[in-house]
Amino acid sequence: MFEIDYEKASEFGNIVDGVYEVTIEHSMEKTTPNGADYLDIPLRIRTDFDQPHKNSVIFHKIWQKKDTGKYPEGSIMNLAKQSGIPNGTKFKSLDDYLGMLEGKALKVTVKNETSESNGKTYENLNVKKMETSMLAAQSAPEISDDALPF
Numbered sequence: 001m002f003e004i005d006y007e008k009a010s011e012f013g014n015i016v017d018g019v020y021e022v023t024i025e026h027s028m029e030k031t032t033p034n035g036a037d038y039l040d041i042p043l044r045i046r047t048d049f050d051q052p053h054k055n056s057v058i059f060h061k062i063w064q065k066k067d068t069g070k071y072p073e074g075s076i077m078n079l080a081k082q083s084g085i086p087n088g089t090k091f092k093s094l095d096d097y098l099g100m101l102e103g104k105a106l107k108v109t110v111k112n113e114t115s116e117s118n119g120k121t122y123e124n125l126n127v128k129k130m131e132t133s134m135l136a137a138q139s140a141p142e143i144s145d146d147a148l149p150f
Contacts (some may be wrong), residue, residue: 015053015125017111021046021135022058024083024106027098037064039071039098041079043108044126049135053143058110082106082130105133 007081022043030040039062062075080089080097083104091097109129115122 012058015045015110015112016058016140018052019107020051020053020058020084021049021133022102022106022108024104025057027101029094032137036066037069038049038062041101043106046135058108058125060108078130082132084132105135107131107133 020043025042025044027039027041031037041060041062043058043060045051045053045056045058062071062079064071076097079101081087083101083106085095085100085104089100091100107125108131110125111128113124113126115124124141
């Protein structure tokens with residue numbers, strides 16, 4: 001049994017401008033309802049480091065260029081570089097690249113910004129800078145067989 005305690009409630013989505021240590025979660029290619037392709041790169045704010053908004057997610061997107069139908073090479077290469085993928089690594093597919101990013105550590109600078117599209121105003125949390133994390137990648141917590149419910 002447990003009891004609801006509003007004092008312990010935390011609200012996701014109110015990440016303030018700043019610098020955060022994050023890990024990359026499962027990334028994938030997605031398409032908007034209007035047909036725009038993008039890479040969805042969720043960045044989880046680390047819980048093993050003293051910082052605000054622990055465990056919240058920053059939804060970073062890399063948009064395909066409309067004129068070429070390709071992702072910006074500089075963004076793809078910088079994400080690989082800052083996350084520690086060795087220079088010269090070859091990938092058979094975009095999915096292989098995205099899979100290698102999973103679990104990698106980064107340090108990101110984010111800023112809340114307003115944008116307008118089709119007459120609507122949107123509030124967005126945008127990644128403004130990516131850097132190599134000085135922290136080791138988070139390892140999964142060890143769970144003993146005795147702690148498992150089955």
